[in-house]
Amino acid sequence: xxxxxxxxxxxxxxxxxxxAHAQMKVGVITSSTGPTAMVGIPQKxxxxxxxxxxxxxxxxxxxxxxxxxxxxxxxxxxxxIDEQHVDAIIGPxxxxxxxxxxxxxxxxxxxxxxxxxxxxxxxPMDAQKKWVFKTTQNDDIIAQALVGHMVANGVKxxxxxxxxxxxxxxxxxxxxxxxxxxxxxxxxxxxxxxNDSSVTGQSLKVLAARPDAVLVAxxxxxxxxxxxxxxxxxxxxxxxxxxxAALPDFLKxxxxxxxxxxxxxxxxxVLPEIPDSHPSKSVAQRYIAAYEQRYQSVPxxxxxxxxxxxxxxxxxxxxxxRAGKPGTPAFRGALRDALxxxxxxxxxxxxxNMTSQDHSGFDTRGRELIVVRDGTWKRxx
Numbered sequence: 501x502x503x504x505x506x507x508x509x510x511x512x513x514x515x516x517x518x519x520a521h522a523q524m525k526v527g528v529i530t531s532s533t534g535p536t537a538m539v540g541i542p543q544k545x546x547x548x549x550x551x552x553x554x555x556x557x558x559x560x561x562x563x564x565x566x567x568x569x570x571x572x573x574x575x576x577x578x579x580x581i582d583e584q585h586v587d588a589i590i591g592p593x594x595x596x597x598x599x600x601x602x603x604x605x606x607x608x609x610x611x612x613x614x615x616x617x618x619x620x621x622x623x624p625m626d627a628q629k630k631w632v633f634k635t636t637q638n639d640d641i642i643a644q645a646l647v648g649h650m651v652a653n654g655v656k657x658x659x660x661x662x663x664x665x666x667x668x669x670x671x672x673x674x675x676x677x678x679x680x681x682x683x684x685x686x687x688x689x690x691x692x693x694x695n696d697s698s699v700t701g702q703s704l705k706v707l708a709a710r711p712d713a714v715l716v717a718x719x720x721x722x723x724x725x726x727x728x729x730x731x732x733x734x735x736x737x738x739x740x741x742x743x744x745a746a747l748p749d750f751l752k753x754x755x756x757x758x759x760x761x762x763x764x765x766x767x768x769x770v771l772p773e774i775p776d777s778h779p780s781k782s783v784a785q786r787y788i789a790a791y792e793q794r795y796q797s798v799p800x801x802x803x804x805x806x807x808x809x810x811x812x813x814x815x816x817x818x819x820x821x822r823a824g825k826p827g828t829p830a831f832r833g834a835l836r837d838a839l840x841x842x843x844x845x846x847x848x849x850x851x852x853n854m855t856s857q858d859h860s861g862f863d864t865r866g867r868e869l870i871v872v873r874d875g876t877w878k879r880x881x
Contacts, residue, residue: 523557524826526550526813527564527580528806529591529601534568535694538720538749539593542791542803543615549790550810555818557826566592568694573597574604581608587826588613588835590809593719593802595620595667598632606631609829611836613812615805617719617744620670622859633812633839634860635805636849637743637766637867639674645764645869646715646740647678649880655713655738657687659706661699661726662717664691671717671742687711694722703729713737719744724753731757738762743867747800751875761872762880766801766849769870770879780865783811784848801849808847815845 528547531540547561562584566572573592580586581604588611592598595618602621605612606628614621619638622629650658658679662668668691679686688709690702703726706714714737716726723745730739739761741750746765750758767774767784774781787807791799816838824830842854842861850866869880 523559524554524817525560525562525584525586527562527577527584527586527589527591529564529566529573529576529580529589529597531568531592531594531597532565534566535722536568536592536594536597536720538747539800539802540565540568542747542800543591543593543806545795546791546799546803546806548794549787549807551814554813555821557817557821562586566594566597568594568597570594570597570600574600577601577604581605581610585827586610587832588813590806591615593805595670596665599666602628602632609832609836611832611839613809613839615802615809616667617742618667618670619674619860620666625857625859629859630840630856631836632859633854635808635812635847636860637862638860639671639742640678641862641864641867642743642764643671643674643678645864645867646742646762647675647682647684649762649869650684650713650740651682653738655684657685657709657711657713659688659690659709659711659714660686660717661688661690661692661702661706661714663719663722664693667719667744668717675715675717692722692726694718694720696722696725699726699729700733702726703733703735706730707733707735711737713740715740715742717742717744720747721749721753724750724758727761728754728757743801746870747802748798749800751872751877754872755875758872759875762869764867764869766804766866767868768801768804768848769877770868773879774868778865779846780848780850783846787848804848808849808852811845811847812839812842812852815842 530544532544564576590613598614688706692699741763743765819838820835823834845852850862852861854861
């Protein structure tokens with residue numbers, strides 16, 4: 501089967517819909533303020549770039565900010581479902597926020613497209629998570645690339661420092677299993693919170709264990725703090741980061757202290773170095789061009805996760821229309837089923853092949869091994 505490109509799907513559907521003529525409502529929850537704002541702002545900025553028309557339906561995108569607070573995420577999902585009667589929800593970027601929302605979206609039978617890093621929102625699959633579809637790479641795909649690099653470069657011991665929430669916990673679960681399989685020994689593991697201003701205590705414990713390398717499992721600005729602290733305390737080993745660090749502000753905030761960092765993340769970070777044969781390159785280029793034209797700045801990959809949510813809906817809504825009208829359980833149920841049947845859909849981040857057990861759908865085409873060199877991202881061979 502030929503890959504469906506976003507160019508074919510988008511056609512003339514890139515302008516923002518007029519709410520006065522909307523036939524379908526899509527809620528968008530962003531974290532454009534609070535600790536996750538560096539992730540949430542490019543996602544909010546991407547909303548005007550989403551398709552104005554899905555199938556035969558014009559769309560009203562209703563955007564709410566949860567201030568990076570899971571309690572406000574829950575309040576937002578209730579507002580969108582109970583008052584606005586949305587047929588789908590995109591967001592929010594925080595894993596704890598999304599986990600807090602899932603029971604309510606599932607109870608209402610509203611598909612949730614989650615632009616979050618952790619696979620905890622879709623794994624293990626159950627009656628609630630079957631309503632969630634993830635628009636980022638699962639942890640295992642990213643972790644496999646990092647572990648492979650560690651082994652190839654002689655790393656034997658690793659210190660782990662991650663967020664003390666579902667993102668950090670799921671990363672430790674995935675990484676520790678892979679590390680054991682590949683003969684890597686974890687000699688320290690520490691946790692901290694997204695809004696912490698100091699991780700000196702945790703960093704000293706990691707430093708005392710003298711690991712060959714340190715893996716930081718965090719998102720946004722929170723990914724910078726442990727690495728900078730460890731460098732300031734004299735750590736000389738190699739640093740690894742997850743795809744949660746893949747944003748321009750990681751480079752700006754970390755400066756020379758993040759030089760040499762290795763991470764696995766979206767091809768968007770190193771797009772000029774990606775072969776033209778990669779199916780996602782042209783889709784990513786179109787998104788970046790549209791974002792730059794509107795905002796005069798380069799988007800973070802996290803914005804592309806919201807853009808891909810729009811592409812998934814663009815593909816699925818025509819199938820749902822055959823089952824019922826927007827605002828009905830039949831339409832929403834059919835929309836969920838159509839999303840789950842997504843096959844060979846090319847997005848900015850990779851190629852989506854969903855199944856009943858895999859609601860992310862990425863393979864290795866959805867990641868690149870990257871290093872920070874001379875203050876910018878460079879692709880590793």
